[in-house]
Amino acid sequence: MHIPPASFRVTPYGEVDAKALDSLRQNFEIAQLLNVVDQLDACLAEIGGVDNIRDDFLRLHDMAMTLLECSPLTVATSDVDSIWEEAMSLQEDISTLRSCLQAGSELLSSLAALAPD
Structure with a gap:
């Protein structure tokens, strides 16, 4: 009777897919995690x-409340640019962060592939 090899391996960090583990051992640069x-x-x-x-x-919430709901001014106009400039600046920051996180997420997909069937 032929018994096929196990499709998973038991490791100190849980069961992992044996083929994915072998592949990562050959192709994954662990230093990439520190680079992220x-x-x-x-x-x-x-x-x-x-x-x-x-x-x-x-701050944008407070500005929008004043602008859209006629709420009392809570953000000093001398402390900020226009609401649209503040929103665009925040969009840029979020895009920058999203790019960093996307690169990390793509790297993590290799490790997530260790999940056994």
């Missing part, structure tokens, strides 16, 4: 960090 960390750090430094994006959204 460096790229993410640089990206976050460029945009002022995640807290900066959060604060920008809150």
Whole structure:
């Protein structure tokens, strides 16, 4: 009776697909994970960090409340550009962050492929 080899391997970090593991061992550069960390750090430094994006959204919310709902002014006009310039700046920051995260996500797909059938 022929027993086929197991399609998975037991590792200290759970069962993994045996073929995917063999492939990654031959083709995956582990240092890429550290490169993603460096790229993410640089990206976050460029945009002022995640807290900066959060604060920008809150400031835009306050500005929109004043503009669209006629709420009292809560953001000093001397502290900001026009609402559309603030929105465009935030869009640019999000695009920068999205590009960094997309690169990380693509790298992670190789490791996610270790999931056993």
